[in-house]
Amino acid sequence: MAVKEMLNSKPFGQTCRYLEDSCGMNRDAAFTLSTRVYRGGGFTKDYVYLSGLRGLLQVYKATDTSSLYVGKGAISCMPLVNDLLDRGVINAPRRIPPALPMDVPQDPVIKYLLSALK
Incomplete structure (x- = not known):
């Protein structure tokens, strides 16, 4: 409702x-x-x-995302990071969050929010 008011050029106070x-x-x-x-x-x-959350969830469903825990980096850097890991140039992450490998049922609220972005 507030977004609609803004789009209709209503002042903030109104x-x-x-x-x-x-x-x-x-x-x-x-x-x-x-x-x-x-x-x-x-x-x-x-x-x-x-x-960003939608993109991360898509990658999470499709592949192993543990290489993201090597350090700061974007999803787009994963192929490079994986290559560096495979060649032994960088070390594998020391800690992986315990929840990462868990199969968690999809939250219907998150599913609804993400569906609006398609």
Whole structure:
């Protein structure tokens, strides 16, 4: 609702009041949500985070991602890191989070959020 108000060129204060009066939000929650929407241009940060999460989950389902724990690096660096590991140029990660190899059922909320990004 707040994003819709922003897209309809409503001022920040009017959006806060709308969330309070029409949506029943308390004043602090309405202000926080409005700030987040207007600062990010409509949940821009959420979109970026969820896009990254979607990409990571796709790679996680398709291949072993333990090489990401060698150090800081992007998913796009995995082929290079794996090559360096295979040639013994760099050492394998010392610690892998115990949850990494676990088969966890998909959370329906995460599935819904990620489906909106397609």
